Amino acid sequence: MGFRTDQIHAGVTPDPATGAILTPIHQSTTFAQSSVEEYMAKGYSYSRSANPTVSALQERLATLEGGISAWAFATGMAATNGVFMALLNAGDHAVISDVAYGGTYRLATKVFSRFGVDFTFADTSNLDEVAASVTERTRLIFTETPANPTLKYTDIAGVSEIATSRGIPHAVDNTFLTSYFQRPLELGADLAVHSTTKYFDGHNATVGGAVVCRDEKQAEEIAFVQNAAGLIMSPMVAWLTLQGSKTLSERMERQSANALAVAEFLEAHPKVISVTYPGLASFPQHDLAVKQASGFGAMAWFEVQGGVEAGKRLMRSLRVWTLAENLGSVESLITHPVTMTHADVEPRERLRVGITDGLVRISVGMEDAEDLVDDLAQGLDQL
Ligand SMILES: *Cc1c(COP(=O)(O)O)cnc(C)c1O
Numbered sequence: 001m002g003f004r005t006d007q008i009h010a011g012v013t014p015d016p017a018t019g020a021i022l023t024p025i026h027q028s029t030t031f032a033q034s035s036v037e038e039y040m041a042k043g044y045s046y047s048r049s050a051n052p053t054v055s056a057l058q059e060r061l062a063t064l065e066g067g068i069s070a071w072a073f074a075t076g077m078a079a080t081n082g083v084f085m086a087l088l089n090a091g092d093h094a095v096i097s098d099v100a101y102g103g104t105y106r107l108a109t110k111v112f113s114r115f116g117v118d119f120t121f122a123d124t125s126n127l128d129e130v131a132a133s134v135t136e137r138t139r140l141i142f143t144e145t146p147a148n149p150t151l152k153y154t155d156i157a158g159v160s161e162i163a164t165s166r167g168i169p170h171a172v173d174n175t176f177l178t179s180y181f182q183r184p185l186e187l188g189a190d191l192a193v194h195s196t197t198k199y200f201d202g203h204n205a206t207v208g209g210a211v212v213c214r215d216e217k218q219a220e221e222i223a224f225v226q227n228a229a230g231l232i233m234s235p236m237v238a239w240l241t242l243q244g245s246k247t248l249s250e251r252m253e254r255q256s257a258n259a260l261a262v263a264e265f266l267e268a269h270p271k272v273i274s275v276t277y278p279g280l281a282s283f284p285q286h287d288l289a290v291k292q293a294s295g296f297g298a299m300a301w302f303e304v305q306g307g308v309e310a311g312k313r314l315m316r317s318l319r320v321w322t323l324a325e326n327l328g329s330v331e332s333l334i335t336h337p338v339t340m341t342h343a344d345v346e347p348r349e350r351l352r353v354g355i356t357d358g359l360v361r362i363s364v365g366m367e368d369a370e371d372l373v374d375d376l377a378q379g380l381d382q383l
Pocket of ligand 1: 075076077078101103144148173175176194195196197198207208209
């Protein structure tokens with residue numbers, strides 16, 4: 001089936017007991033067994049291990065991403081944690097994109113480093129650097145593309161080739177473009193990681209995450225950790241994500257179109273020093289963005305004249321845009337990464353990877369493009 005059909009129907013059928021068209025929220029810790037002999041005959045025993053509402057979402061996510069299975073996690077970070085726990089042991093080494101979600105950097109440097117895992121934060125947009133970062137002990141390459149917040153792209157097929165030739169799994173954080181615009185597993189990656197908090201939910205209602213697998217053995221390892229460490233998504237969140245995901249394609253299309261309109265406006269504005277959006281011809285990796293994905297997404301960033309102070313003043317004066325962490329929702333959001341999402345990344349590391357103090361990140365929502373542009377225009381006029 002096509003993506004639009006799958007995002008509505010994959011994983012769900014009318015409830016056999018009542019005909020309810022929406023999968024019920026199976027808000028139950030445990031599941032009655034008819035006899036000891038028939039333990040688990042219906043597939044469920046305890047909701048940390050598996051829950052029917054969560055299973056429905058998992059099946060949908062696997063279908064949408066083209067994987068053999070998907071595992072839903074309490075948050076996007078729980079999903080990344082699940083990948084690390086499943087694939088890394090003490091003494092191992094992993095290569096991670098140097099620009100990545102701040103929480104990924106924190107998990108690696110502040111948690112897994114305590115357990116004897118080493119990390120190299122490499123410029124994964126440079127394939128030679130990826131190859132040079134791999135050591136005898138490397139057991140995972142974890143890339144994020146486009147990367148949060150600078151939008152640096154990594155060539156998924158190129159990194160996957162390096163990974164595969166050395167027998168190392170390649171996981172791609174596909175949160176920014178989602179399965180609708182970007183297909184890491186079809187480009188050779190082994191695992192796709194999502195914060196479903198963002199576009200799959202799309203309505204600022206939940207935090208959630210997912211890992212999609214294409215290899216049976218890795219799928220079992222991820223599932224084992226999901227249960228062992230208690231990382232599974234809750235039934236209520238799975239239900240909300242099942243509803244949100246039904247309109248994923250339409251939201252991605254509209255939000256991306258809005259993002260292009262906003263980016264073009266900003267690029268032409270005299271008070272804006274630079275604007276970065278993959279759909280602009282001025283984007284340094286525009287060719288890769290066109291080649292690798294079927295859309296540019298709805299994230300952009302820009303710098304205004306007057307530095308951090310002007311940026312803060314702009315964020316205060318906006319009415320349609322909301323100053324808030326998070327991204328991907330129908331509501332347009334504006335963020336200051338240095339004080340908000342990436343505050344835990346050391347200043348030196350931030351600057352090295354291009355997260356400057358004046359960087360303003362925007363997540364473009366589904367409002368009327370004219371209103372988003374007009375609001376930015378009145379804010380910029382006040383500078
Ligand atoms: C938000 C985000 C995460 C973490 O997801 P949570 O649901 O907030 O835990 C991971 N990767 C990327 C790219 C993100 O934007």
